Amino acid sequence: MTTVNVPAGWPATEEEARAVQDELRAEVVLDEPGPQPGTGHVTGVDVAYDDARDIVAAAAVVLDAASLDVVAEATAVGRISFPYIPGLLAFREIPTVLAALEALPCPPGLVVCDGYGLAHPRRFGLAAHLGVLTGLPTFGVAKNPFAFTYDDPDAPRGSSSPLLAGGDEVGRALRTRAGVKPVFVSVGHRVGLDGACAHTLALTPRFRLPETTRRADSLCRRALQEATIRQRPTSASAES
């Protein structure tokens, strides 16, 4: 596991953060179809917090896209770099996520984020932001519709409906399990929406959420626990 500090010059206010989004938004690439589902590497990233101790832990888990077997993993911990403000989630997660990705022993391939890409008030959510900073293909899978609207997709797995911001389709509500609440897929960088949905279905053979986010979620929680224990030793850790 690696340790990171908040980058110098990292936005400190909402105004600065929004300005960064408005500037970087122009760098997003939307005209690439992206990698073929079921080939290469697919990497899940996720973050866990301990606000009271000002600690954030990120995890990156690389899966073989065909077998969904774990190929590699890495974690990073740091100080919380930004408060949670809807629309500015990326500034809270990105420094530690970048460190985890850089600690991987192999190329991440396609990166799946926990959150949104273009489905965002300024069309520049976490997945788009991470894609621009790394140059990697990225998309987001969120558990909630945020402030967007959608019609409930048909019950069968694979059904979908547009996720709408006003009149624009900014993503898709995708049913990954028959009759279960859909997930909300949106493009980040260098991947098309059809491809992102195909990848999401390939990553959900058994559960509503993609294996990438499930694996990254459990790993970053474990990393947070270990970081917390190191900071404030318990009797159990002191004995061994």
Add this chain to the structure above:
DNA sequence: GCGACAG
């Protein structure tokens, strides 16, 4: 104007 709102 106020509240809601990814994690």
Add this chain to the structure above:
DNA sequence: ATCTTGTCGC
């Protein structure tokens, strides 16, 4: 996100 044990069900 997080607070949180056992328990119901495939």
